[in-house]
Amino acid sequence: MNTPNRSDDPLEAGQGRTDRDAPAGTDMLGLINDCVHCGFCLPSCPTYVLWGEEMDSPRGRIHLMKQHAEGEPLSAPMVEHFDRCLGCMACVTSCPSGVQYDRLIEATRAEVQRDHPRTRRDRALREAIFAVFPYPRRLRMLRAPLRAYQRTGFDRLIRRSGLLERISPTLAAMERLAPPLGRAKRLPELIPAHGERRATVGMLTGCVQREFFPGVNAATARVLALEGCEVLIPKGQGCCGALSLHSGREEEAQAFARRAIEEFEHVDAIVVNAAGCGSAMKEYEKLLAGDPEWADRAAAVSAKTRDLAEYLEELGPRSVRHPLPVTVAYHDACHLAHAQGIRAQPRALLKGIPELTVKEIMEADVCCGSAGTYNLMQPEAARDLGDRKAANVTATEAELLVAANPGCTLQIATAMGARGERIAIAHTAEVLDASLRGVGRDAFLAGR
Template sequence: MPETQATQPHVGLFATCLMNVFRPNIGFATVQLLERAGCRVSAPQQQTCCGQPAYSAGDDDAARALARQLIAQFEPYDYIVAPSGSCMGTVHKYPEMLRDDPEWGPRAKALAAKAFELFTFLTQVRKVNIDARYEGTFTYHDSCSGLRQLGVKQQPRELLSSVTGLSVSEMDDAEVCCGFGGSFCVKYPAISEKMVDDKIRSIEASGADTLLGGDLGCLMNMAGRLRRKGSKVRVWHAAEVLAGATDGAAIGEEEAR
């Protein structure tokens, strides 16, 4: 029987900071994909940062405060889903961050159990069929947090294999860091620049005309470097391609429009 609104899973969309500020189109694409997967989608208005920058900087008190706020916002939903392995990886750290808190520790564990990166949710929870078209050849960058913390590797490729007109040409070192690393690129700019230049060479050597990925920070880093190098490779979040939301400017092209 088809699901009714009353029986559809209610998903809380975690609108990550970078997406909210720099690339709302990813959020709109995510909502489309979730709704096509038979979900009701809401975006809690009081949600804030997941706490990753504070946690990475060693400000545990600030990170825990942000974690508690996010837990409270998303507890009412059947699932919490984000188009970012980096942010969702942080949510999965909440049980450890709050392990000594008798109230929030169990709540953190319960939220982490229903928290999913978008492509994992679509393939493993909802088992969707993709109906989209994109003419081109893509290469895929595996972001560090999604890959190593959440095991996001085959899920986006499985979904992209169903996109009409799209073929794949895997780059060498697809699993190697692009050099963004949140505050890493600010603290160690010379090392970060070398890493992204190595990544750009791998992208260009693949022969692909399109770079896809699942974390906006990485994609912005690589898109900016590609443009500065005069590359014609276009950069999209994979959710945008899967949703058919590629009519506008690609990542890194916004300022030219």
């Protein structure tokens, strides 16, 4: 499992940059023509909900895609409408015609990435984001200065001054979204099962999850072990490629995917606790379908990738659930509910905890505005969506918000703070961990 002296960047390590890296051809016009323009997608689309603009709906964007497929060059206004899409896939689940909008927007964004000349400022911002966020080691280097920045109170001063907003809305969004940081404890490569071993699983630790929410990974590993799983955590793992894949950076995503496949293909199941990451790994089969050397390996890894809630429901409970008398609001992460179709499993796990009450959030299918890098590249729209989600969370009067994606956690916590409100937030794994270990209600909420 160790990969000494391996570059953190799979492209630098020599994976990627070959002619065969192009994904399998997408029949754009065929997929586009599946759309019958019925409009069922409109109320599910976050940007249409915000602005009521046809070209900022899935139907409108598909119309633009058709114009381009028939020969109209990519223009700045056309690309702007594509950029404004969150890629939340709510339209996919609401479409009665089975339109594969997810494939359409990813293929379109890949073409934009290849062919559309962006402004120097836009290019610089995008390259800066993708030079840091998919690389855990680089994120780790930011921890110490960020902790110092937060502990001195300089963060509050900067926010009050509005300086970053004047320099760059993206930088201001990054600063607002940064979570309070404690010390990150590294997990061992092997965590034995408690009692008789039921399964051996590999665990993806992620990038933002690993560096900003290490407690979620620790809780995930403990829950799996308590349920009888031997947990393997490959030391050489890096980014799964989710951010790159969902932003049209195909070659980069393919390189990350190959590295992840090498790290995880030897395990029976791969458990993922971040919705965007799990969605991306389940797409490896499509991503590398055009590569004869990797296609079968990619398909095998996709087939054994499971979200944590999905896997635990399949496995079935073994350990005793202790009472946890708390009222929670469960947030559906888009890449869990829409991209993976996982809605019932997290709710079932939570409802299996004695004395815990689950409340539903209004407009549950409308994205919170995180969407990978969306809240950095489209901060105003993301802020409006975050405020909408925060208001709906507040309306539940729950004590705890449960979310299964680090981006959602950051986005909603920031939106709640902007409203002068606060709610305890936890991952599904952390709630289960508290119940399995018998952590009391007050002690659990105090750590949120």
